[in-house]
Amino acid sequence: MPKKLKIYTDGGARGNPGPAAFGVVVEDLDGKMVGKFSKYLGETTNNQAEYQAVHFALEKAKEMRASEVEIFSDSELIVKQLNQDYKIKNEDLGKWFLKIWNLRQEIGKVSFTHIRREKIKRQISWLMRNWIIANLHKFTTNVTNFIFLCLTFFAIFAMIIESK
Secondary structure, eight states: OOEEEEEEEEEEESSEEEEEEEEEEETTSSEEEEEEEEEEEEEEOHHHHHHEEEEHHHHHHHHTTSSSSEEEEOOOOHHHHTSSSSOOOOOOHHHHHHHHHHHHHSEEEEEEEOOOOOHHHHHHHHHHHHHHHHHHHTTTTTTTHHHHHHHHHHOOOOOOOOOO
């Protein structure tokens, strides 16, 4: 029987470029979470972080032997580019597009859907919270970064409380 997955991705950077990370949540068709991942990327742009999240998600889908994958992202640009509705003008994003395209061919049926940030926040918010906690020490040398990190943590915490 073909294995179908729904995957929620979100990537972001503080500044553009700036310190970046992504989160990925994998669900089966019943909505049961079968994987959750986050990764610190170092310095990159928002769009690069979004593309890397999708690439990582498809790598995981391939490892899970998925034959059909629905990717959900709050980045309209990335979804439109991956669906070939928009041209890709940035060379670096073009390289990520090709990597994703190749994975797409290996998996089989892959779709990309744009969803509003509010719909993705429940799936991803805990990932970003954990990333902040795990990487707090990297940013505490700069007072501005530390304050930003604390505010981000409290904003994500508020989203988690609100979504319950």
